[in-house]
Amino acid sequence: MTARVRVALPEHLRNLAKVGDEVELDVATPVTTAAILDALEARYPMLGGTIRDYGTHRRRAFVRFFACGEDVSHEPADAAVPAAVASGTEPFLVVGATAGG
Amino acid sequence: MSGVRVLVGTRKGAFVLTSDGKRQKWDVSGPHFAGWEIYHVKGSPVDPDRIWVSQSSGWFGQLIQRSNDGGRTFEPVGNKFAYDGVPGTHQWYDGTPHPWEFKRVWHLEPSLSDPDTVYAGVEDAALFKTTDGGQSWDELSGLRGHGSGPKWAPGAGGMCLHTILIDPANPDRIFIAISAAGAFRTDDGGATWKPINQGLHSQYIPDPKAEVGHCVHRIAMHPSKPNTLFMQKHWDVMRSDDAGDSWHEVSGNLPTDFGFPIDVHAHEPETIYVVPIKSDSEHYVMDGKLRVYRSRSGGNEWEALTKGLPQQDCYVNVLRDAMAVDSLDSCGIYFGTTGGQVYASADSGDSWAPIVRDLPAVLSVEVQTLA
Numbered sequence: 001m002t003a004r005v006r007v008a009l010p011e012h013l014r015n016l017a018k019v020g021d022e023v024e025l026d027v028a029t030p031v032t033t034a035a036i037l038d039a040l041e042a043r044y045p046m047l048g049g050t051i052r053d054y055g056t057h058r059r060r061a062f063v064r065f066f067a068c069g070e071d072v073s074h075e076p077a078d079a080a081v082p083a084a085v086a087s088g089t090e091p092f093l094v095v096g097a098t099a100g101g
Numbered sequence: 102m103s104g105v106r107v108l109v110g111t112r113k114g115a116f117v118l119t120s121d122g123k124r125q126k127w128d129v130s131g132p133h134f135a136g137w138e139i140y141h142v143k144g145s146p147v148d149p150d151r152i153w154v155s156q157s158s159g160w161f162g163q164l165i166q167r168s169n170d171g172g173r174t175f176e177p178v179g180n181k182f183a184y185d186g187v188p189g190t191h192q193w194y195d196g197t198p199h200p201w202e203f204k205r206v207w208h209l210e211p212s213l214s215d216p217d218t219v220y221a222g223v224e225d226a227a228l229f230k231t232t233d234g235g236q237s238w239d240e241l242s243g244l245r246g247h248g249s250g251p252k253w254a255p256g257a258g259g260m261c262l263h264t265i266l267i268d269p270a271n272p273d274r275i276f277i278a279i280s281a282a283g284a285f286r287t288d289d290g291g292a293t294w295k296p297i298n299q300g301l302h303s304q305y306i307p308d309p310k311a312e313v314g315h316c317v318h319r320i321a322m323h324p325s326k327p328n329t330l331f332m333q334k335h336w337d338v339m340r341s342d343d344a345g346d347s348w349h350e351v352s353g354n355l356p357t358d359f360g361f362p363i364d365v366h367a368h369e370p371e372t373i374y375v376v377p378i379k380s381d382s383e384h385y386v387m388d389g390k391l392r393v394y395r396s397r398s399g400g401n402e403w404e405a406l407t408k409g410l411p412q413q414d415c416y417v418n419v420l421r422d423a424m425a426v427d428s429l430d431s432c433g434i435y436f437g438t439t440g441g442q443v444y445a446s447a448d449s450g451d452s453w454a455p456i457v458r459d460l461p462a463v464l465s466v467e468v469q470t471l472a
Contacts, residue, residue, distance in 0.1 A: 012136060012158065015135075046164075046177040048181070049163065049180050050164070051161070054183065060162060062159055062160040063161070096161070097160065
């Protein structure tokens with residue numbers, strides 16, 4: 001089973017993947033952060049390593065995830081995302097943190 | 102008609118500067134990879150249309166880009182740099198063990214014979230190699246496995262492997278340098294390595310025979326004399342005539358021997374260039390004057406080259422990978438500054454002119470001489 005999920009990427013990653021404001025992905029259910037990133041990296045291999053570490057799958061320090069107005073960066077990667085994201089009503093946001101100079 | 106292509110990496114993107122053999126009028130393209138840190142851009146000597154880019158970001162990590170059309174277009178290739186086996190620890194600033202962690206690629210050195218083979222020097226210090234055009238990268242782990250790895254410590258800029266020199270007469274012989282571990286040499290294509298730091302003296306290392314720990318900033322070699330190496334160390338300009346087995350100082354009459362880049366004239370193996378800066382605590386040129394120093398005697402006797410360079414109120418630095426030479430008949434010398442200027446000399450350094458004045462801080466400069 002898959003669900004149609006919308007993902008919004010930060011500008012640098014949009015440029016890298018040559019995509020617009022949002023991408024739509026078929027994500028394996030249950031829809032989790034890890035499942036979304038698996039689908040994203042499978043569709044756009046050039047994004048590998050830019051959001052999470054290849055080996056550990058740990059989120060890069062200055063990348064954040066938002067869903068339905070909430071920061072879900074610290075939620076377990078295998079936790080289900082809000083239903084509105086899993087249904088495609090709301091996008092899953094990948095954000096470059098406001099840090100780093 | 103012959104020409105040159107200058108490849109510039111900056112804090113906020115890459116730029117490609119092209120000119121004909123006169124090197125007076127320049128076309129500037131960029132920024133490529135706008136907003137990203139571009140530590141190094143270098144072309145293959147086998148296929149000049151193939152250009153390699155190290156693109157990184159504190160947010161999104163490391164990417165490697167490859168061009169097959171001389172820098173007009175680029176495509177991302179493999180960016181997985183995984184240390185071989187258990188990475189182990191090196192020495193942290195406070196002397197405690199610290200795990201090896203990949204941060205970025207400082208330097209890309211394309212093979213002299215195969216366009217699909219490239220070496221990558223990374224932070225935390227290690228050497229990687231691709232033989233499939235950048236799709237996959239494997240660590241040459243004999244370097245970190247040399248045994249001295251736990252004693253290596255980062256310099257102020259990080260523990261970076263920043264210099265890779267391939268012996269054109271013997272591709273199994275490669276020289277590398279790490280801040281602040283020192284210089285190393287392999288004679289078997291990277292399987293095993295030996296430290297080559299005898300003769301280096303650093304104020305903060307009391308043991309004159311210390312195997313590692315020296316802050317080597319840059320090494321240069323002329324392809325016709327691969328056993329002669331020139332080194333800009335943290336302090337001191339050094340020379341070796343036995344492939345690094347021993348070093349002696351050639352700072353001579355330099356006003357200060359602290360600096361980062363060093364390079365060799367394309368046609369005169371005893372003509373070398375440095376850009377001295379004031380000190381380890383003041384990383385800019387002395388007295389507000391941007392001066393390249395040239396020695397035509399392989400060191401010791403140096404002359405200041407100032408024509409066309411700012412001689413007042415200038416406080417820039419030139420970083421270790423930000424100087425290059427072309428191989429046209431009248432050798433061209435190029436360098437980029439932390440103030441965003443790229444200067445060129447078409448007459449071996451006698452006179453200079455800026456190609457561009459207002460780029461982001463320049464991290465690296467390489468040049469391709471085009472037929």
